[in-house]
Every structure is written in structure tokens, then in C-alpha cells.
Amino acid sequence: MGDLPTPKVIRLGLIGCGEIAQVAHIPTITFLSSKFRLTYLCDVDPNSLSFCASRVAGSIRPKTTQSASELCSSPDVDAVFVCSSDAVHTMHGVLALKNDKHVLIEKPLALCKRDIEELREAEKGSKGRVFVGYMRRYASAFLDVMKEVGGTEGIQYVKVRDIICPNSVFINQSGTFPQKFQGVSAQDAQELAEKEDSMVHQALTVDMGLPVTEERKKMLRLLGGLGSHDLSAMRELIGMPKGVLGARVTPQMWTVLFDYTTFAVTYESGFNSVPLFDASIEVFTENKVVTVKYDTPYVKGLPTTMVVRERVGETGFQERIVRTSYEDPYTKEMLEWYECIVNGKAVKTTIDDAVMELELFKMILTAAD
Numbered sequence: 001m002g003d004l005p006t007p008k009v010i011r012l013g014l015i016g017c018g019e020i021a022q023v024a025h026i027p028t029i030t031f032l033s034s035k036f037r038l039t040y041l042c043d044v045d046p047n048s049l050s051f052c053a054s055r056v057a058g059s060i061r062p063k064t065t066q067s068a069s070e071l072c073s074s075p076d077v078d079a080v081f082v083c084s085s086d087a088v089h090t091m092h093g094v095l096a097l098k099n100d101k102h103v104l105i106e107k108p109l110a111l112c113k114r115d116i117e118e119l120r121e122a123e124k125g126s127k128g129r130v131f132v133g134y135m136r137r138y139a140s141a142f143l144d145v146m147k148e149v150g151g152t153e154g155i156q157y158v159k160v161r162d163i164i165c166p167n168s169v170f171i172n173q174s175g176t177f178p179q180k181f182q183g184v185s186a187q188d189a190q191e192l193a194e195k196e197d198s199m200v201h202q203a204l205t206v207d208m209g210l211p212v213t214e215e216r217k218k219m220l221r222l223l224g225g226l227g228s229h230d231l232s233a234m235r236e237l238i239g240m241p242k243g244v245l246g247a248r249v250t251p252q253m254w255t256v257l258f259d260y261t262t263f264a265v266t267y268e269s270g271f272n273s274v275p276l277f278d279a280s281i282e283v284f285t286e287n288k289v290v291t292v293k294y295d296t297p298y299v300k301g302l303p304t305t306m307v308v309r310e311r312v313g314e315t316g317f318q319e320r321i322v323r324t325s326y327e328d329p330y331t332k333e334m335l336e337w338y339e340c341i342v343n344g345k346a347v348k349t350t351i352d353d354a355v356m357e358l359e360l361f362k363m364i365l366t367a368a369d
């Protein structure tokens with residue numbers, strides 16, 4: 001019997017050595033060493049860069065650079081993982097695509113149409129493809145709920161909830177001991193601030209016709225941060241709403257009532273100090289209530305579950321808690337991306353998918369105006 005073929009190991013370049021890279025992505029990629037190897041790291045902060053390089057397991061040290069362009073054009077990099085700050089996602093994604101590299105870009109892919117268009121143009125002329133890091137949509141329990149619900153027929157009501165305490169509470173107990181550094185040069189900090197201002201201006205003023213205020217800017221960033229997890233999962237499960245019936249929106253707590261023609265959806269989210277991660281999507285039909293429940297992704301291995309509560313016979317009731325896998329959503333996401341890169345599987349979380357998010361942000365912020 002001949003030897004089994006050696007699976008291809010994708011050599012990864014990672015841009016953005018901040019919190020999520022340290023807490024989730026570098027450990028996950030390191031565990032997946034039969035499929036991925038980190039060969040290059042980039043950050044404008046030299047301290048984050050050397051700290052993250054020291055966190056990569058294995059005998060071959062990754063190269064490091066402060067130049068995303070150097071990383072993207074390197075022959076040592078097959079694919080690029082962008083987990084830098086929101087305002088530079090487009091710049092980094094375009095650099096990867098121009099070098100014909102597949103690229104996983106953290107959510108939010110972009111916050112304005114200008115940036116989406118730039119990415120679209122770059123993808124058109126590239127051999128690489130964009131994969132957006134909506135990891136909750138790769139969780140086993142979410143896929144189980146997709147099957148259990150099976151479309152919008154018979155839905156009476158949906159509740160999307162994401163009320164959590166500050167992420168630092170979970171991160172400080174995650175056992176990953178990330179570090180924050182202040183090593184970014186004044187020039188790089190200035191460039192990032194200008195890019196952020198331009199992105200917010202494009203999103204609020206140009207795309208939505210709303211004046212930029214501090215509160216609205218905060219809300220846009222929160223919708224792109226926490227909100228995009230819930231809203232993108234909601235879209236995949238039940239499609240896009242027709243509109244918004246009402247919204248009360250503050251950066252502490254926000255509630256939106258979406259109109260889906262034959263049913264309504266409440267989306268409630270925000271922050272308090274109760275150390276809980278209360279995130280779920282609950283779908284009500286005549287005889288069954290199906291829920292996907294998420295815990296914090298910052299503590300690896302906490303189960304994501306599907307809960308089905310249903311009528312049995314005339315008056316009977318049963319509740320099933322289904323946990324098909326302990327594998328965390330980041331691992332699932334990486335395994336899916338591997339299939340897309342190596343076996344040409346179609347990407348689910350594409351640019352065209354992510355653009356729908358911008359429509360939802362606009363619906364919410366204009367309704368709350």
C-alpha cells in the first residue's frame with residue numbers, strides 16, 4: 001500500500017497582531033498545524049509584532065514586518081488573514097487580492113459602499129477570493145438550526161438577542177493572556193485616525209445621508225462590531241427584512257423591530273455589567289421553538305447549542321438540547337476556509353453577502369434618527 005498523500009499546508013500571512021489575533025486566531029491556526037502554518041506576521045506596532053511572533057508554536061519562526069505590502073507579495077505566503085483595525089480592512093484585502101492571494105477578512109468587512117466597491121474591483125481581477133470572518137455562521141449549532149428551521153414558512157416571530165458584559169471580563173479569564181502595546185508611531189496613528197474619519201463620513205453622510213455625531217459614530221462602530229455577528233446570522237437564517245417598524249438606539253442598549261411581512265423580529269443588544277454572554281436567535285412557529293445559543297467565543301470550547309422546544313401529540317411537550325460538536329466557531333471557520341482554498345469550495349460569506357449588512361445598518365440608523 002502506498003503512502004497516503006500529504007495534505008497541503010497553507011502558509012499564512014496574518015496582518016493585525018492585536019487582541020483577537022492573540023486570543024483566538026494565532027492559537028487556532030497553531031492547533032491546525034496540519035492545514036495551516038503562520039509564516040509571516042505584520043503590524044504597525046513593533047511590540048505587538050514581536051509578542052505575537054513569540055506566541056507562534058513550532059520550530060520555524062514566522063517572518064515579521066511592519067509593511068502589509070511586503071507580507072502580501074511574499075512567496076512565503078499562500079493566503080492572507082486580515083485581523084487589523086476596521087478602517088484598514090479594505091487596504092489590506094486589496095493588497096492580498098492584487099497579489100492573487102485568498103484572503104480571510106475579519107468582520108466587519110467594510111462599513112461603507114466605497115470600500116466594498118474597491119474590494120469587489122480587486123477581487124474581479126484576482127485569482128484570490130474574499131472570505132468574511134463571520135465565525136458564528138460556521139458554528140455547528142447554527143447549521144443545525146438552519147436545517148431545523150428550513151426557511152421562513154410558518155415563522156410567527158423571531159427574537160435576536162445579544163446582551164453581554166464588556167469583552168474584557170471574558171478575555172481576562174480566557175487563559176490566553178493577551179497584551180496591549182502602545183508602540184504605534186505618531187504617523188501611523190494619524191493615518192489610521194484619518195482612515196477612520198473618512199470611513200465614518202462615507203458610511204453616515206454619503207451612504208445614509210445622516211450627519212456625523214459622536215453617538216451615531218459609536219453606534220455605527222457597535223453595529224459593525226457586535227451587531228454584525230447577530231445581523232449576518234439573522235440574514236442567513238431568515239433573509240433580509242422589508243424595513244424597520246421602530247428602533248430605540250443608544251450605545252448602551254439598542255432595540256430594533258424589523259418587519260418581515262408575515263412576522264416581526266426583535267433585535268435587542270447592548271452591554272451591562274452582569275458577567276454573562278446572552279446571545280441567541282430564537283425562532284417561533286406554531287408547534288416548535290428553535291434556538292441557537294452562543295457563549296463567549298473568547299473562552300475556547302464553550303459549547304454552542306441548538307435548543308428545540310416542541311409540542312408532542314395533543315398536550316405533550318419535549319425539549320431537546322443538541323450539541324453536535326465542541327469544536328469552536330473559529331476552528332470551524334478555518335476548516336471551511338481551508339476547503340475553499342484547497343478544494344475550490346464556494347465561499348458562503350462573500351463580499352456580496354457582506355454588503356447586505358450595510359443595508360441593515362442604514363435601516364437601523366435612519367429609523368433611529
Ligand SMILES: NC(=O)c1ccc[n+]([C@@H]2O[C@H](COP(=O)([O-])OP(=O)(O)OC[C@H]3O[C@@H](n4cnc5c(N)ncnc54)[C@H](O)[C@@H]3O)[C@@H](O)[C@H]2O)c1
Binds near residue numbers: 017042048066068225
Ligand atoms: N470574529 C470575532 O469574533 C472578532 C472579535 C474581535 C474583533 N474582531 C475584528 O477583528 C479586528 C481586530 O480587532 P481587535 O480587537 O484585535 O483590535 P486591536 O485594535 O486589538 O488589533 C488591531 C491591530 O491592527 C493593527 N493595525 C492597525 N493598522 C494597521 C496597519 N496599517 N498595518 C498593520 N497593522 C495595523 C493595530 O496595531 C493592532 O495591533 C476588527 O476588525 C474587529 O472587528 C472580530
